[in-house]
Amino acid sequence: MTVVVVYESMYGNTHRIAEAIGRGLTEAGAPVEVISVDAVRERGLSPEDVLVVGAPTHVHGLSRTSTREAAVHDAPAHGLEVDPSAQGESVREWLGTLDTHGGRAAAFDTRAKGPAVLTGRASQAIAKTLRRHGFELVTEPESFLVTSTNQLLPEEEARAHQWGAGLATTI
Numbered sequence: 001m002t003v004v005v006v007y008e009s010m011y012g013n014t015h016r017i018a019e020a021i022g023r024g025l026t027e028a029g030a031p032v033e034v035i036s037v038d039a040v041r042e043r044g045l046s047p048e049d050v051l052v053v054g055a056p057t058h059v060h061g062l063s064r065t066s067t068r069e070a071a072v073h074d075a076p077a078h079g080l081e082v083d084p085s086a087q088g089e090s091v092r093e094w095l096g097t098l099d100t101h102g103g104r105a106a107a108f109d110t111r112a113k114g115p116a117v118l119t120g121r122a123s124q125a126i127a128k129t130l131r132r133h134g135f136e137l138v139t140e141p142e143s144f145l146v147t148s149t150n151q152l153l154p155e156e157e158a159r160a161h162q163w164g165a166g167l168a169t170t171i
């Protein structure tokens with residue numbers, strides 16, 4: 001069994017959270033691979049793998065081609081760098097083609113600080129799609145928060161680390 005942490009990231013926040021979750025899982029003794037969504041198809045998945053899938057919240061849910069293009073376009077104006085993984089396939093596209101798996105999974109996102117009812121949460125869409133593909137969700141979807149200028153809040157990487165460690169205990 002490997003815990004495969006799959007992330008989509010335009011500005012690096014979800015990537016950093018995925019790495020922190022991976023460190024938490026590793027320290028708790030779970031075998032882990034952290035991989036960007038554009039590389040996971042080539043890796044393939046085995047029925048024993050536990051999937052942990054994360055993405056940025058775009059327009060209240062998962063990104064679309066238009067929102068990803070807007071993110072790349074707007075990056076220089078906001079002083080943000082585009083993550084190396086950003087040009088590939090998105091979580092929405094990948095999940096849409098995923099075979100029925102029947103394994104275990106968890107979902108997370110990054111999003112703006114504020115009530116989820118106002119910001120939306122990509123992790124809800126991820127969890128819903130994973131369930132539709134027959135996955136059992138081992139924990140509730142989790143959000144990690146950024147400022148209005150798309151910077152991770154200071155405590156969020158530590159919280160992601162803890163969430164990963166907790167996940168290792170659950171699975």
Ligand SMILES: Cc1cc2nc3c(=O)[nH]c(=O)nc-3n(C[C@H](O)[C@H](O)[C@H](O)COP(=O)(O)O)c2cc1C
Pocket residue numbers: 008009010011012013014015055056057058059060061067068070071110111112113119120146150151
């Ligand atoms: C095009 C676009 C749309 C966004 N829409 C939302 C949104 O509806 N709700 C929200 O909470 N955050 C929204 N955000 C903020 C991102 O969710 C946040 O910056 C996230 O941490 C980005 O993750 P990344 O650095 O991994 O790309 C949006 C960002 C972009 C670029």
